[in-house]
Amino acid sequence: MELALxxxxxxxxxxxNKTLRLAFIGMSNVGKSYRSKMLCNxxxxxxxxxxxxxxxxxGFSSMEEESKWLGLPHSVTYQERERAYLDAEAKHTKLDFLTSGKNLVFDTTGSVPYLQSPTTTWLKEHCLVVHLDAGEQSIALMIKRFFEQPKPVIWNGLYERRQGETEKEALERCYPVLLADRLKKYRAMAHVNIKAEDLYDKSGxxxxxxxxxxxTV
Structure with a gap:
């Protein structure tokens, strides 16, 4: 059932009827988990x-362990581990059970638009996909935070080190491209786009x- 309508x-x-299925999508740290927690509590x-x-x-017990394992995109093992991560994400995004007797909120990852179409199509057919839109104005702050403390992310082929570039220079050039690409994909994927600031500090x-x-009415 397509929920766009x-x-x-x-x-x-x-x-x-306790049959609502929401899926929050959007940038990391935009408020998906907080909103989900409010709906739960x-x-x-x-x-x-x-x-x-x-x-x-x-097989990890913390995000820190997972991040250390994934590494940065210039790591020798990065591409193989990125694929393993996305495979695990696809497995745990496309669920066989949806009849819990309660309304359900999916708290997705920032890399959800990089899953293959069978999974994203399933999500759109079974959930009302709500994008918490950080907006273009937030990208500069995200870039600043990333370079203050670089952390592993899913790049989906958008990291490419040019001849003569240092690893840091390549990251500085490619990371804004990654964020802009994600923002575009979130907006295209969502049934509903809502400014993240409009939901700030709101109750369930x-x-x-x-x-x-x-x-629509």
Missing amino acids: LTQSEFDAHIA ESGFDWYQVDKEILKSL DETLRIIRSHL
């Missing part, structure tokens, strides 16, 4: 954390009301 009354019915949603399931699947029920306001 959900109306406000259908949204209300799904909530009442205040609105009775089940909270499915894709990051947590990937950690368990790969307020979050649902804002999402509802973006649907």
